[in-house]
Amino acid sequence: xxxxxxxxxxxxxxxxxxxxxxxxxxxxxxxxxxxxxxxxxxxxxxxxxxxxxxxxxxxxxxxxxxxxxxxxxxxxxxxxxxxxxxxxxxxxxxxxxxxxxxxxxxxxxxxxxxxxxxxxxxxxxxxxxxxxxxxxxxxxxxxxxxxxxxxxxxxxxxxxxxxxxxxxxxxxxxxxxxxxxxxxxxxxxxxxxxxxxxxxxxxxxxxxxxxxxxxxxxxxxxxxxxxxxxxxxxxxxxxxxxxxxxxxxxxxxxxxxxxxxxxxxxxxxxxxxxxxxxxxxxxxxxxxxxxxxxxxxxxxxxxxxxxxxxxxxxxxxxxxxxxxxxxxx
Amino acid sequence: xxxxxxxxxxxxxxxxxxxxxxxxxxxxxxxxxxxxxxxxxxxxxxxxxxxxxxxxxxxxxxxxxxxxxxxxxxxxxxxxxxxxxxxxxxxxxxxxxxxxxxxxxxxxxxxxxxxxxxxxxxxxxxxxxxxxxxxxxxxxxxxxxxxxxxxxxxxxxxxxxxxxxxxxxxxxxxxxxxxxxxxxxxxxxxxxxxxxxxxxxxxxxxxxxxxxxxxxxxxxxxxxxxxxxxxxxxxxxxxxxxxxxxxxxxxxxxxxxxxxxxxxxxxxxxxxxxxxxxxxxxxxxxxxxxxxxxxxxxxxxxxxxxxxxxxxxxxxxxxxxxxxxxxxx
Amino acid sequence: xxxxxxxxxxxxxxxxxxxxxxxxxxxxxxxxxxxxxxxxxxxxxxxxxxxxxxxxxxxxxxxxxxxxxxxxxxxxxxxxxxxxxxxxxxxxxxxxxxxxxxxxxxxxxxxxxxxxxxxxxxxxxxxxxxxxxxxxxxxxxxxxxxxxxxxxxxxxxxxxxxxxxxxxxxxxxxxxxxxxxxxxxxxxxxxxxxxxxxxxxxxxxxxxxxxxxxxxxxxxxxxxxxxxxxxxxxxxxxxxxxxxxxxxxxxxxxxxxxxxxxxxxxxxxxxxxxxxxxxxxxxxxxxxxxxxxxxxxxxxxxxxxxxxxxxxxxxxxxxxxxxxxxxxx
Numbered sequence: 009x010x011x012x013x014x015x016x017x018x019x020x021x022x023x024x025x026x027x028x029x030x031x032x033x034x035x036x037x038x039x040x041x042x043x044x045x046x047x048x049x050x051x052x053x054x055x056x057x058x059x060x061x062x063x064x065x066x067x068x069x070x071x072x073x074x075x076x077x078x079x080x081x082x083x084x085x086x087x088x089x090x091x092x093x094x095x096x097x098x099x100x101x102x103x104x105x106x107x108x109x110x111x112x113x114x115x116x117x118x119x120x121x122x123x124x125x126x127x128x129x130x131x132x133x134x135x136x137x138x139x140x141x142x143x144x145x146x147x148x149x150x151x152x153x154x155x156x157x158x159x160x161x162x163x164x165x166x167x168x169x170x171x172x173x174x175x176x177x178x179x180x181x182x183x184x185x186x187x188x189x190x191x192x193x194x195x196x197x198x199x200x201x202x203x204x205x206x207x208x209x210x211x212x213x214x215x216x217x218x219x220x221x222x223x224x225x226x227x228x229x230x231x232x233x234x235x236x237x238x239x240x241x242x243x244x245x246x247x248x249x250x251x252x253x254x255x256x257x258x259x260x261x262x263x264x265x266x267x268x269x270x271x272x273x274x275x276x277x278x279x280x281x282x283x284x285x286x287x288x289x290x291x292x293x294x295x296x297x298x299x300x301x302x303x304x305x306x307x308x309x310x311x312x313x314x315x316x317x318x319x320x321x322x323x324x325x326x327x328x329x330x331x332x333x334x335x336x337x
Numbered sequence: 338x339x340x341x342x343x344x345x346x347x348x349x350x351x352x353x354x355x356x357x358x359x360x361x362x363x364x365x366x367x368x369x370x371x372x373x374x375x376x377x378x379x380x381x382x383x384x385x386x387x388x389x390x391x392x393x394x395x396x397x398x399x400x401x402x403x404x405x406x407x408x409x410x411x412x413x414x415x416x417x418x419x420x421x422x423x424x425x426x427x428x429x430x431x432x433x434x435x436x437x438x439x440x441x442x443x444x445x446x447x448x449x450x451x452x453x454x455x456x457x458x459x460x461x462x463x464x465x466x467x468x469x470x471x472x473x474x475x476x477x478x479x480x481x482x483x484x485x486x487x488x489x490x491x492x493x494x495x496x497x498x499x500x501x502x503x504x505x506x507x508x509x510x511x512x513x514x515x516x517x518x519x520x521x522x523x524x525x526x527x528x529x530x531x532x533x534x535x536x537x538x539x540x541x542x543x544x545x546x547x548x549x550x551x552x553x554x555x556x557x558x559x560x561x562x563x564x565x566x567x568x569x570x571x572x573x574x575x576x577x578x579x580x581x582x583x584x585x586x587x588x589x590x591x592x593x594x595x596x597x598x599x600x601x602x603x604x605x606x607x608x609x610x611x612x613x614x615x616x617x618x619x620x621x622x623x624x625x626x627x628x629x630x631x632x633x634x635x636x637x638x639x640x641x642x643x644x645x646x647x648x649x650x651x652x653x654x655x656x657x658x659x660x661x662x663x664x665x666x
Numbered sequence: 667x668x669x670x671x672x673x674x675x676x677x678x679x680x681x682x683x684x685x686x687x688x689x690x691x692x693x694x695x696x697x698x699x700x701x702x703x704x705x706x707x708x709x710x711x712x713x714x715x716x717x718x719x720x721x722x723x724x725x726x727x728x729x730x731x732x733x734x735x736x737x738x739x740x741x742x743x744x745x746x747x748x749x750x751x752x753x754x755x756x757x758x759x760x761x762x763x764x765x766x767x768x769x770x771x772x773x774x775x776x777x778x779x780x781x782x783x784x785x786x787x788x789x790x791x792x793x794x795x796x797x798x799x800x801x802x803x804x805x806x807x808x809x810x811x812x813x814x815x816x817x818x819x820x821x822x823x824x825x826x827x828x829x830x831x832x833x834x835x836x837x838x839x840x841x842x843x844x845x846x847x848x849x850x851x852x853x854x855x856x857x858x859x860x861x862x863x864x865x866x867x868x869x870x871x872x873x874x875x876x877x878x879x880x881x882x883x884x885x886x887x888x889x890x891x892x893x894x895x896x897x898x899x900x901x902x903x904x905x906x907x908x909x910x911x912x913x914x915x916x917x918x919x920x921x922x923x924x925x926x927x928x929x930x931x932x933x934x935x936x937x938x939x940x941x942x943x944x945x946x947x948x949x950x951x952x953x954x955x956x957x958x959x960x961x962x963x964x965x966x967x968x969x970x971x972x973x974x975x976x977x978x979x980x981x982x983x984x985x986x987x988x989x990x991x992x993x994x995x
Contacts, residue, residue, distance in 0.1 A: 097910050098890060103933035103965060106887060110936055110969050128929060130899055135836055136574065137898040139925070140890060144908040156976070157938070157945040178464055221943040223552045223881045225588045229435060232427060234469045236905040241459055241467040245794065246905070247565040247575070250473040252426050253588035259883045259911035259940025267468070271457055275432035278439055280486070282588025285550040287486040307432060311439050318485070465903065507793055552881045554917045558764060561756060561798060569795040570788055576894040576904070579802040581755050582917035596797070600786060604761035607768055609815070611917025614879040616815040636761060640768050647814070 041079040044072070046094065048115070048150075048166065049087045055165040055195065056088060056153070067195045068185050069148075069168030071215065076143045076174050080125040086115035092153045092161055096170060097261065098146030099125040107151040107158075114152035127172050143177070144237055145263025146170040147217045162219045165195050169215040171263065177238060180213035180265050182206050188226065188256045188281055188291065189219040197290030198318035204279075205296045206268035215263045218256040225282040227253040228295065230272035239264020253282050269297035276311035292318065370408040373401070375423065377444070377479075377495065378416045384494040384524065385417060385482070396524045397514050398477070398497030400544065405472045405503050409454045415444035421482045421490055425499060426590065427475030428454040436480040436487075443481035456501050472506070473566055474592025475499040476546045491548045494524050498544040500592065506567065509542035509594050511535050517555065517585045517610055517620065518548040526619030527647035533608075534625045535597035544592045547585035554611040556582040557624065559601035568593025582611055598626035605640035621647065699737040702730070704752065706773070706808075706824065707745045713823040713853065714746060714811070725853045726843050727806075727826030729873065734801045734832050738783040744773035750811045750819055754828060755919065756804030757783040765809040765816075772810035785830050801835070802895055803921025804828040805875045820877045823853050827873040829921065835896065838871035838923050840864050846884065846914045846939055846949065847877040855948030856976035862937075863954045864926035873921045876914035883940040885911040886953065888930035897922025911940055927955035934969035950976065 046058050049065040058069030062085075074080055084094050093114035095107030103111040105123040115121045127142035149167035154160020161167075169185040184204045187194050193201045206212045216226050232252040233239035239262075241248060254262060269275065280292035294315055299305050375387050378394040387398030391414075403409055413423050422443035424436030432440040434452040444450045456471035478496035483489020490496075498514040513533045516523050522530045535541045545555050561581040562568035568591075570577060583591060598604065609621035623644055628634050704716050707723040716727030720743075732738055742752050751772035753765030761769040763781040773779045785800035807825035812818020819825075827843040842862045845852050851859045864870045874884050890910040891897035897920075899906060912920060927933065938950035952973055957963050 095887075097885075098908065100929040101888065102931045103935075103963075103969070106933075106935075108887065108936060110934060110972055111965065112968065112972075126929060130902065133836060133898060135834055136900060137836055137896060138901060138904065139928075140892045140899050140906075140908045142890070142908070144890075155942075155946045157942060157950075159942040159946055162942060176464055178462060178466055219942070221941050223586060225586050227426075227588050229424075229437065230430065232469060232471070232473075235907065237907045238466060238905060240462060240905075241469050242465060242903055242905045243467060244459065245571055246467065247567060247569075247571045247577070248469075248905070249564065249566045249591065250427065250469045250471070251589075253590070255584055255586055255589070255913055257881060257883050257913055257940075258942060259885050260909075260913070261911070262907065270468075271429040271455060273431045275435075276439060277432075277435075278437060282586075283550050284484075284486060284488040284491060284548070284587060288484045288488055292486075305432075307440065310441065311432070314439055314441075505793055507791060507795055552915060554915050556755075556917050558753075558766065559759065561800070561802075563798045567795060569791060570798050571794060572796060573788065574900055575796065576896060576898070576900045576906070577798075578893065578895045578920065579756065579798045579800070580918075582919070584913055584915055584918070599797075600758040600784060602760045604764075605768060606761075606764075607766060611915075612879050613813075613815060613817045613820060613877070613916060617813045617817055621815075634761075636769065639770065640761070643768055643770075 039077050039079070040075075041081060042074060043081045043083070045083045045085060047085045047087055048092050051165065056092070056161065057165045058094070058168055062087065067165035068187050068217075069166070071169040071171070071183055071185050072148070073171040073173070074127065076127050076129050076141050076172055078127055082123045082125065083120060084115055084123060085120045086118060089117045090153050091116055092150045092166060093158070094123055094148050095151035095158065096125050096146065096148040097259070098144045098170065098172060099127050099142055101125050109152050109156045141174070142172045143174040144172055145215050145261050146172060147215075147261045149219065162189065167217065167219060169217060171215065178211070178240075178265065181210040183213045183215065185215045185217070186226070186279065186293070187217045187219060188224040190222055191286060191289050191291060193291055193293050198292045199316045201290070201293035203294045203296050203312070205298060207298045207302060208269045208274045208300050210268045211265055212268050213263060213265045215261065216256055217261045218258050220258055222286070223283065224256045224286065224291070225253055226256040226279070227282040228279040229277040230269070231266040231277070233264030233266065268295075274299050274305035274308070276308045276315065290318065368406050368408070369404075370410060371403060372410045372412070374412045374414060376414045376416055377421050380494065385419075385421070385490065386494045387423070387497055391416070396494035397516050397546075398495070400498040400500065400512055400514050401477070402500040402502070403456065405456050405458050405470050405501055407456055411452045411454065412449060413444055413452060414449045415447055418446045419482050420445055421479045421495060422487070423452055423477050424480035424487065425454050425475065425477040426588070427473045427499065427501060428456050428471055430454050438481050438485045458503075470503070471501045472503045473501055474544050474590050475501060476544075476590045478548065491518065496546065496548060498546060498590075500544065507540070507569075507594065510539045512542045512544065514544045514546070515555070515608065515622070516546045516548060517553040519551055520615060520618050520620060522620055522622050527621045528645045530619070530622035532623045532625050532641070534627060536627045536631060537598045537603045537629050539597045540594055541597050542592060542594045544590065545585055546590045547587050549587055551615070552612065553585045553615065553620070554582050555585040555608070556611040557608040558606040559598070560595040560606070562593030562595065597624075603628050603634035603637070605637045605644065619647065697735050697737070699739060700732060701739045701741070703741045703743060705743045705745055706750050709823065714750070714819065715823045716752070716826055720745065725823035726845050726875075727824070729827040729829070729841055729843050730806070731829040731831070732785065734785050734787050734799050734830055736785055740781045740783065741778060742773055742781060743778045744776060747775045748811050749774055750808045750824060751816070752781055752806050753809035753816065754783050754804065754806040755917070756802045756828065756830060757785050757800055759783050767810050767814045799832070800830045801832040802830055803873050803919050804830060805873075805919045807877065820847065825875065825877060827875060827919075829873065836869070836898070836923065839868040841871045841873065843873045843875070844884070844937065844951070845875045845877060846882040848880055849944060849947050849949060851949055851951050856950045857974045859948070859951035861952045861954050861970070863956060865956045865960060866927045866932045866958050868926045869923055870926050871921060871923045873919065874914055875919045876916050878916055880944070881941065882914045882944065882949070883911055884914040884937070885940040886937040887935040888927070889924040889935070891922030891924060926953075932957050932963035932966070934966045934973065948976065
């Protein structure tokens with residue numbers, strides 16, 4: 009059995025859930041083993057990507073999704089002339105599936121190798137404490153190209169999102185993977201960064217991942233979430249912090265769901281790194297919330313047109329206003 | 338109806354709660370719309386600030402506070418020759434109130450424009466999950482001066498704190514806004530940074546905000562809080578982490594309440610960025626906890642006198658000791 | 667009464683719990699005052715350390731551990747020719763025990779001085795809110811050497827871990843302190859960083875601390891924890907985020923327990939900073955999970971041998987693979 013594939017929309021990390029996953033509460037049986045083939049391939053411009061079919065590698069790679077208790081067997085086909093691997097966060101693997109050269113766990117050039125990721129549910133450790141399960145918003149990445157830590161693989165596009173759900177979790181209508189990596193989002197700088205789309209009120213799931221060597225913070229205009237596993241609260245007394253700006257530093261990930269434009273209405277909403285030199289430098293994209301019928305709301309096309317003028321050092325989007333370039337007046 | 342104004346103490350962001358807000362449990366009716374005029378003005382030294390009256394702009398701007406469910410209508414008067422705006426975190430706004438040039442949401446030089454911020458309470462999303470409300474320790478800032486991201490506005494002082502409370506939240510006796518922005522606290526370096534005062538045992542609320550392009554961590558000597566929405570726990574089994582040092586990176590904010598000097602006693606307590614080059618460079622202030630009668634405790638004046646000697650590269654506060662300048666021996 | 671001393675294993679921060687602390691549920695009486703002498707000493711290479719006996723200083727210093735409600739009286743003997751102090755995080759102290767030159771709280775060269783750290787349990791603040799107690803994974807460090815913020819002391823090794831437990835907390839079989847400080851772990855770079863050992867299934871407690879002026883993230887292969895005070899959850903509905911990569915920025919600390927190799931099996935597991943230039947530069951160590959009988963699992967010796975070849979700019983651990991040095995292909 010294969011995991012549901014995402015229809016990756018050109019130029020974005022957008023995915024639409026396949027029907028097999030789409031209905032909340034439709035839990036598959038516990039402990040399924042799912043098999044998957046990933047292809048690591050060279051892309052134009054010295055980049056690399058993972059894909060679910062030969063010739064279909066993307067940056068980021070496909071968003072993978074399983075339930076807590078399931079096992080994922082990934083056959084990684086290395087179609088490049090470099091050593092590389094796949095190292096996951098959040099799930100369980102033995103040293104052979106570590107993806108680290110330390111454990112001789114990588115694909116030589118041209119080699120095919122199987123990596124196995126297992127997951128578990130939480131369990132009672134006594135004294136009122138529970139050891140956590142595997143559910144979370146995770147990710148996977150190369151850990152072998154260029155250095156023993158996969159620095160070249162990360163710098164060149166070998167990464168993707170991974171969701172492990174608890175049965176009973178709410179399922180979204182749309183999912184997006186957003187990767188902050190050096191000065192790029194999904195290996196692009198504005199105005200080439202993803203324009204992520206939804207219709208007003210759709211439940212949209214964000215998987216946010218950080219890589220590279222720079223500190224980042226993720227900010228989404230007009231939407232907020234809770235600082236919990238799911239981004240939601242558990243009841244009227246849940247005291248978790250609410251956030252709309254969160255650290256997204258190298259190796260970290262988080263996820264959350266929002267109802268697109270809830271309260272705020274449709275429109276072109278920015279998401280960006282809130283480090284000023286980073287947002288000015290092009291770490292900004294658009295969350296385009298359409299009207300319920302799919303049409304563009306008033307003003308959205310103007311906003312898109314302005315966004316397409318975004319530069320890499322602080323562009324003036326509106327020439328009518330008196331302003332200046334860069335951080336200085 | 339206007340929100341309660343804070344009596345801004347000269348040189349600090351200190352505020353005393355106006356009586357209208359001051360008693361815990363005295364909830365105003367749900368869904369109030371509050372109106373407010375803010376004035377953006379130039380300040381000496383090339384700086385800018387927001388104020389509640391003409392000629393009274395401060396850095397940070399006034400601390401605004403509403404209850405979840407309320408709406409805040411802000412008439413922003415731009416008394417400068419620059420384009421600028423007001424962009425909030427945590428609350429709900431449509432694209433016209435986004436404060437971003439992307440949505441043509443800003444004040445031209447000399448222009449007056451109204452921004453509307455709405456809030457909501459949490460609600461049941463099904464399956465045991467709740468979508469979070471707006472309550473939190475938030476902030477607002479320019480998003481239009483200098484660059485499309487407001488980099489010049491942030492660098493020059495256009496920001497302030499914003500609190501959205503749940504009804505039933507405990508109310509403090511004193512409130513302080515502390516902004517870490519590049520190498521400054523509230524746009525000052527030691528020894529010109531705020532000396533925040535309270536009497537022993539007073540409930541003091543801190544609103545901490547990060548801006549700029551540098552990573553920071555906030556540390557307050559002698560006091561701790563929980564890593565929750567309020568900084569407090571919800572019961573004997575609440576397992577939230579306790580912190581006394583927390584990341585305060587660009588665009589992030591958090592808040593908490595402490596009882597001044599509880600257990601620790603009165604005295605001059607440091608708060609500072611724990612990045613060593615930043616604290617050495619002047620990112621340090623004092624939390625001066627006075628005796629219950631308002632007098633200075635033993636040793637506090639000496640501490641204040643030492644603080645007034647703080648340099649920007651690691652000053653030796655006590656010449657009796659054998660020590661050296663800077664990070665090196 | 668003295669706190670239990672840790673048997674510091676040579677070359678690591680490993681400690682084995684003394685029997686006095688070792689059994690979960692064996693709570694000592696509330697409010698004990700424990701006395702301890704620490705010696706601050708010069709070490710080879712211009713470094714300094716704290717130790718429980720003269721001539722036994724280590725980096726990091728001894729891991730201290732008390733229960734919430736206890737008091738710790740530390741007699742600090744300064745056997746160096748520098749001014750220095752001991753400043754704790756998380757616990758309660760008056761200004762005389764602040765450890766900051768601001769409050770004239772430090773040891774002159776050769777001086778002995780007593781610092782008192784108190785702790786408290788959480789208490790009901792009304793309205794369903796509780797003010798937090800002192801329980802947490804904390805740390806202590808010099809706050810006086812070199813600059814008023816202890817920058818030279820931190821840069822030269824004057825720091826250690828501190829645990830304050832709630833009665834009823836689960837107790838581990840092994841404990842490790844891991845300090846990220848500039849480009850070092852426990853003042854070492856790979857391959858000289860700690861190899862932390864455990865047998866499969868042992869409950870291992872990690873105390874992670876950040877210092878210096880660089881941002882870091884801590885990643886442990888094959889193991890996860892919850893983002894709570896203990897790293898564990900409180901029940902089937904606890905919605906805390908699960909992490910396996912967490913910010914460890916200057917002045918911050920966190921802790922957690924794992925069952926060594928649970929699910930993942932025995933082997934040599936990397937722990938490292940996930941900032942790519944930092945891991946490539948040597949911020950990586952090994953968590954060596956042995957078989958239950960203490961023997962090395964298959965492949966572990968090979969992994970150790972590869973680790974011992976780790977360089978400071980991205981070493982190729984496996985010469986069979988086609989790869990390149992550094993972050994570049």
